[in-house]
Amino acid sequence: MSQSYNRGLIEDFSRWREFEAGMWAWIFHKFTGWVLIGYLFTHIAVLSTAIPAANGATMMFQGSETDVFTGTIVSLEGLLLVRILEVGLLAVAVFHMLNGTRLLLVDLGIGLEAQDKSFYASLILTGAITVASVPTFIAGAF
Amino acid sequence: MAERYSSFKSGGRMWLLQRVTAAFLLVVLAFHFFLLHFVHHADEVTLAASSARMEQLSYYSLMVLFLVTATFHGVNGVYNALINQGLTGTKRTVVKWTLVAASVVLLFQGIRTANAWAGGFPL
Numbered sequence: 001m002s003q004s005y006n007r008g009l010i011e012d013f014s015r016w017r018e019f020e021a022g023m024w025a026w027i028f029h030k031f032t033g034w035v036l037i038g039y040l041f042t043h044i045a046v047l048s049t050a051i052p053a054a055n056g057a058t059m060m061f062q063g064s065e066t067d068v069f070t071g072t073i074v075s076l077e078g079l080l081l082v083r084i085l086e087v088g089l090l091a092v093a094v095f096h097m098l099n100g101t102r103l104l105l106v107d108l109g110i111g112l113e114a115q116d117k118s119f120y121a122s123l124i125l126t127g128a129i130t131v132a133s134v135p136t137f138i139a140g141a142f
Numbered sequence: 143m144a145e146r147y148s149s150f151k152s153g154g155r156m157w158l159l160q161r162v163t164a165a166f167l168l169v170v171l172a173f174h175f176f177l178l179h180f181v182h183h184a185d186e187v188t189l190a191a192s193s194a195r196m197e198q199l200s201y202y203s204l205m206v207l208f209l210v211t212a213t214f215h216g217v218n219g220v221y222n223a224l225i226n227q228g229l230t231g232t233k234r235t236v237v238k239w240t241l242v243a244a245s246v247v248l249l250f251q252g253i254r255t256a257n258a259w260a261g262g263f264p265l
Binding site: 030033034036037040041044045047048050051053054055067069070073074077078086090093097100101103104107133136137139140141 | 161164165167168171172175179180183184185187188189192193209212213216217219220223244248251252254255258259261
């Protein structure tokens with residue numbers, strides 16, 4: 001089952017016209033993976049405000065004294081940019097999960113003949129779930 | 143399309159662990175998003191509500207396991223992607239141990255945060 005495949009240089013941008021569905025799936029999976037691991041580090045850094053908060057650290061937020069964790073999260077969520085980035089994060093996570101499911105199935109030998117179709121299905125489902133989630137993610141931002 | 147596009151050499155121990163953690167993360171990440179964006183909205187987060195969830199041993203254990211598997215899956219993915227791009231020799235060793243160190247820091251800080259919410263290990 002194991003075989004090496006020479007993909008050539010990704011940096012050779014003019015090659016993109018030659019890419020098949022599987023190559024795009026590989027590039028998108030890699031890109032979304034980098035975003036998600038980057039986000040994990042950021043996420044833990046922001047959530048770490050719970051440590052001083054649990055020890056009684058406070059901040060002024062909307063005219064009243066609030067613990068630094070609640071104040072940090074709620075003030076970040078008050079920024080439209082953060083809400084838009086969260087929708088982007090959802091899109092990235094959903095694609096990585098759907099395409100990852102596709103990869104797990106391929107590794108199990110399931111759907112080998114439908115790899116292109118399942119990639120396109122992952123893209124369409126990602127778009128649909130992301131669009132459907134926008135109202136929930138943007139609610140209260142204005 | 144017969145080619146198998148993957149950054150991993152199929153069949154190894156890390157290859158298997160990457161897939162086992164993937165299967166776990168699929169379920170837990172979906173749960174995490176659903177609970178903290180759809181059941182509770184992110185702008186309604188409070189220290190008290192987060193603490194109340196984390197004080198339950200089942201939730202605490204699930205979140206710590208989520209952190210461990212996500213860190214492994216992410217860092218192992220990055221490492222294999224870099225090897226796939228041609229990382230070898232001393233650079234590979236340096237990158238490997240840098241990623242291990244970053245993982246340790248992330249896990250330490252994540253567990254510290256979970257303990258701050260839970261007021262220590264929830265027993």
